[in-house]
Amino acid sequence: MSPRRVPVGRSNRAAKPPLNREGIVTVALQIMHEEAFESVTMRRLAAEFQTGPASIYVYIANVAELRGAILDRLLGGLDLNRQATSETAREVLIGLLADYIGMLLGPPSLARAVLVLWPSGPNYLKLIDNVLALLLLDGVPPRQAAWGVDQLLQHATATAAEHGTRVDFSEGERDGYRLRSAIEEATAEDYPAIAKLRGELFSGTPGQRLRWQLTALIEGIAGTAVPV
Amino acid sequence: MSPRRVPVGRSNRAAKPPLNREGIVTVALQIMHEEAFESVTMRRLAAEFQTGPASIYVYIANVAELRGAILDRLLGGLDLNRQATSETAREVLIGLLADYIGMLLGPPSLARAVLVLWPSGPNYLKLIDNVLALLLLDGVPPRQAAWGVDQLLQHATATAAEHGTRVDFSEGERDGYRLRSAIEEATAEDYPAIAKLRGELFSGTPGQRLRWQLTALIEGIAGTAVPV
DNA sequence: ACCTGAACACCGTTCAAGT
DNA sequence: ACCTGAACACCGTTCAAGT
Numbered sequence: 001m002s003p004r005r006v007p008v009g010r011s012n013r014a015a016k017p018p019l020n021r022e023g024i025v026t027v028a029l030q031i032m033h034e035e036a037f038e039s040v041t042m043r044r045l046a047a048e049f050q051t052g053p054a055s056i057y058v059y060i061a062n063v064a065e066l067r068g069a070i071l072d073r074l075l076g077g078l079d080l081n082r083q084a085t086s087e088t089a090r091e092v093l094i095g096l097l098a099d100y101i102g103m104l105l106g107p108p109s110l111a112r113a114v115l116v117l118w119p120s121g122p123n124y125l126k127l128i129d130n131v132l133a134l135l136l137l138d139g140v141p142p143r144q145a146a147w148g149v150d151q152l153l154q155h156a157t158a159t160a161a162e163h164g165t166r167v168d169f170s171e172g173e174r175d176g177y178r179l180r181s182a183i184e185e186a187t188a189e190d191y192p193a194i195a196k197l198r199g200e201l202f203s204g205t206p207g208q209r210l211r212w213q214l215t216a217l218i219e220g221i222a223g224t225a226v227p228v
Numbered sequence: 229m230s231p232r233r234v235p236v237g238r239s240n241r242a243a244k245p246p247l248n249r250e251g252i253v254t255v256a257l258q259i260m261h262e263e264a265f266e267s268v269t270m271r272r273l274a275a276e277f278q279t280g281p282a283s284i285y286v287y288i289a290n291v292a293e294l295r296g297a298i299l300d301r302l303l304g305g306l307d308l309n310r311q312a313t314s315e316t317a318r319e320v321l322i323g324l325l326a327d328y329i330g331m332l333l334g335p336p337s338l339a340r341a342v343l344v345l346w347p348s349g350p351n352y353l354k355l356i357d358n359v360l361a362l363l364l365l366d367g368v369p370p371r372q373a374a375w376g377v378d379q380l381l382q383h384a385t386a387t388a389a390e391h392g393t394r395v396d397f398s399e400g401e402r403d404g405y406r407l408r409s410a411i412e413e414a415t416a417e418d419y420p421a422i423a424k425l426r427g428e429l430f431s432g433t434p435g436q437r438l439r440w441q442l443t444a445l446i447e448g449i450a451g452t453a454v455p456v
Numbered sequence: 457a458c459c460t461g462a463a464c465a466c467c468g469t470t471c472a473a474g475t
Numbered sequence: 476a477c478c479t480g481a482a483c484a485c486c487g488t489t490c491a492a493g494t
Contacts, residue, residue, distance in 0.1 A: 042487060052460045054489075063487070120407035125414055125422065132421035146428035151441050155379075158386035179348035186353055193360035194353065200374035208455055213379050220448025227436055270468060280479045282470075291468070 019049050021059040025069045032070065036108040040070065064117075071114060072121030078103060080130045089137035094214045096130065097156050101210070104160035111160035128153070140222045148221035155217055159210065247277050249287040253297045260298065264336040268298065292345075299342060300349030306331060308358045317365035322442045324358065325384050329438070332388035339388035356381070368450045376449035383445055387438065 017023030027048050028040045042063060046053040060066050078099060082092055104111045131152055135145035180202065188195035204212070245251030255276050256268045270291060274281040288294050306327060310320055332339045359380055363373035408430065416423035432440070 041485090043485080046460090052462080053487080054460050054462090057488075058459065120410045122418075124407070125410055125419055128411070129414075129419040129421045132425060136421065136424075142425055143428050143431075146425045147432070147437060147440060148444070149429075150437075151383075151444070154386050154390060155383065158382050158389075161386075162382060179352070182348045182353055183356070186357075190350075191353055191357040193357045193364065196364075197360060197370055197374045200371050201377075203371075204375070204455070209375060209378075212375060212452065212454060216376070216379070216448035216452035217445065218448070219452050220444035220446070223451065224440065224444035224447050226440060227432070269466090271466080274479090280481080281468080282479050282481095285469075286478065 016049075019051070019055065019059075021069075024049075024056060024059055024066075025073055028066065028070050029073060032107045032110065037070075037110040037113050040066070042066070067113065067117050068119050068121065071117050071119045072123050074103060074107075074110075075119065075121070075123035075127060078123070078127065080126055089134050089139075090218060093131065093134040093138065093218065094211065096134065097152060097214055098210065100127065100153075101156050101160045101163075104157065105163060111157075111163065114157050114161065135218075135221070138218070138222070140218075141225075143226040144221055144224065147226055148218075151221065152214075152217060155213070159213070163206070244277075247279070247283065247287075249297075252277075252284060252287055252294075253301055256294065256298050257301060260335045260338065265298075265338040265341050268294070270294070295341065295345050296347050296349065299345050299347045300351050302331060302335075302338075303347065303349070303351035303355060306351070306355065308354055317362050317367075318446060321359065321362040321366065321446065322439065324362065325380060325442055326438065328355065328381075329384050329388045329391075332385065333391060339385075339391065342385050342389065363446075363449070366446070366450070368446075369453075371454040372449055372452065375454055376446075379449065380442075380445060383441070387441070391434070 017026045024045060027045060031040050031044065031048070042056050042060075043053045045066075046056050049055065060069070078096075080096070082095065087095070104114055128149055131149050132145055135148060136142065140148065183194060183198070183201060186194045186198075194201070245254045252273060256273060259268050259272065259276070270284050270288075271281045273294075274284050277283065288297070306324075308324070310323065315323070332342055356377055359377050360373055363376060364370065368376065411422060411426070411429060414422045414426075422429070
């Protein structure tokens with residue numbers, strides 16, 4: 001683990017929320033935005049409400065539930081009413097997924113944690129419903145849309161997790177860079193295919209690659225029949 | 229976090245490995261297999277070698293490096309020489325990715341952690357090289373193969389992470405099941421697309437869905453041109 | 457009945473002191 | 476020079492005791 005951050009205190013926050021489920025999640029989001037997702041702990045929350053850690057357990061069963069509640073609150077900020085534009089359904093879908101990824105990349109270190117979160121709140125359901133509707137609008141056969149929605153959301157989350165780790169460069173010894181330099185130094189004898197494609201492995205901007213990935217994914221979902 | 233497990237001790241292990249990098253990783257893998265990935269901590273490792281935690285830091289810089297070393301050792305067990313069979317390149321590739329996922333799903337709770345691991349060891353490079361070679365053999369254009377290998381390995385890891393969480397059902401309040409029941413109870417007014425496709429969202433066996441996902445992904449990679 | 461201080465059982469990491 | 480005990484600064488969770 002990296003060295004702990006010094007708690008910033010309640011700095012420029014408005015009137016403190018009440019000590020109940022909603023208020024706790026509100027303070028959790030404040031801490032996450034001001035510091036990082038991993039700073040949101042049960043003990044820290046208790047301290048923020050000037051009480052002992054046991055008090056938080058009156059309203060929230062455990063850390064997993066706390067994290068799920070944070071993510072669902074965040075999901076509430078996604079704009080799900082963009083179908084009215086003149087874009088095609090596929091364009092809208094790609095935009096929505098890119099927004100979702102962007103949202104996950106916002107708060108420091110959130111993205112790395114989401115993959116383990118498995119949200120189930122109403123806002124996540126709304127996101128699923130929207131993605132499904134857009135796939136159907138795009139002409140994807142219903143069964144393929146049903147199986148594909150999972151894969152699209154998983155891809156979005158995994159992309160955020162991968163990107164999130166790379167963005168948060170505190171040390172010089174970053175894992176992402178270690179892999180990159182390992183690939184750059186891979187010999188043609190040991191790694192013939194890597195050597196052959198070395199120039200292309202890191203080509204393109206992150207935005208180009210994301211668009212291509214989402215397009216390829218949707219194309220595959222639209223073109224691959226589900227077994228009877 | 230779930231309640232801590234009681235350390236099992238060195239039970240039926242052979243002669244204890246020496247206190248060096250290699251020996252530490254060996255013991256780490258033993259602990260992971262006998263208990264769980266999350267049981268492998270710097271302190272636990274030190275205790276296993278009957279010394280203080282500082283001793284581990286002589287050989288391994290921090291937990292991130294420890295986890296990376298564990299994963300690369302594990303990756304060494306993958307069979308990368310299956311091209312000799314009569315299957316098509318695509319079949320071999322799907323089999324390899326399924327094996328990789330299966331390997332990640334083996335040790336309890338490993339899968340959930342891998343997404344945050346970002347391995348860069350020689351065995352991970354070998355895996356990348358193999359996937360690339362198989363994509364080329366399958367006839368995928370070089371630039372699409374180069375951009376697609378990332379996506380395929382990310383998908384494998386994310387699938388393992390998702391599946392890994394669901395398999396480890398200790399409580400009744402599992403997150404995966406909460407999402408499932410939320411979807412089953414979603415009303416047609418609030419979630420029209422979910423209601424329409426409810427029957428298909430959870431259809432098929434895990435194996436069928438994985439095969440379909442990998443096929444769709446490869447199909448999309450093979451059929452979507454990379455921008456100039 | 458509702459809330460919480462204090463305790464239990466752990467973490468990762470560092471550093472001064474020992475061999 | 477090499478290793479490590481002890482300390483620092485945290486965790487999540489529970490439970491007995493207080494209001």
